[in-house]
Amino acid sequence: MTADEPLDFGEDPFERTFGQLRGPIHWPSLTEDETRNRLRELDEWVNDLVRRFALEPRVIPSCWAQHPALVEILSALRDHERADYADTASPTAAMDFLRALHDAQLFLADQVSKTQCSVAGHRDDLVASWTTTKPIG
Template identity: 60%
Template sequence: MSGAPIDIGHESFEQAFGQLGGPLHWPSLSPAEADAALEELAPWVEALVVRFAIEPRVIPPCWAKHRAMVEILSALRDHERASYAETAGLTAPVDWMRALHDATVMLTDATAKTQCSIGEHRDGLLHSWAAAPNGDPSAPLSS
C-alpha cells in the first residue's frame, strides 16, 4: 500500500511525547530547571491517572511535593517515551506495562509512608541523619 499515512485522529508521536532526550537526574537540576521539568511532567501524570484509573492511594494529588514520587513518575514517563519510539522493539510496550506495575508498587509504598490522601498532604518522613540537598528538609522540591 502506498500514499500518505492514514489519519486516525491521534496526535503524532512527537506531539504526544516530545523529543526524546536522556532521562532526567532530578538531584542535578537547578531550581528553575526542576520547576520547568515539573510543569512538563504534570500533564503526563494527570493523563496517566485518567488512562489507568489510578487511585489517590497510589498517586495522591500532592505527588509533585514528594521528591520520590516525582522521580518515580519521571522515570516511568521516560520509559514510556522510549518504549513507543519508532526504534523500540515490538515487545517494548509490554516492558513498559511491567514498569508501570513496578512503579505502582513503589508509588503505593511512598504514599503509605507519607500517609497523604485525596484531601490531605503530609510532608514525607525524614530521618534525623539525612538532610535534603539544600539543607532544609521542609523545602519544596525546587528549592
C-alpha cells in the first residue's frame, strides 16, 4: 500500500446500510414490465409474511396481486420492515414493525372486505364508474 492509496476498512457502512434500502415504489408510475418484475419480488416476501404470521385469507387472499390497493399496502409494509431491520435501526424498531403490521392488517382486511375474495375465489375490485369517464376540461 502506498501513501496515495485510500485506506480500506472493508465494506462501507453507509453503503451496507443504505445500499440495501430503496425509496418506496410508486406503483401507478410503473410500466407493465416494471410492475410484473416488482410483483415477482414482492410475491416472495408476501408468501413469507403470510407463513411467518399465519395471516388469514380475509387479510391477504391468494389473489392479492390482482388488487392494486393490497399491492400498495403490502409494498409499504415491506419497505417499513426493511427500514426497521437495517443495520442502523433502533433496538426498538422490531416493535415498530409489529405495530405497522397490525395497522396494515386492518387496512388489508378492510380492502378485502370490499371484494369478498376468499379461498373460494377472486372477485374484481368495484371501481366507481365516474373514474372511467373522460377528465373534465
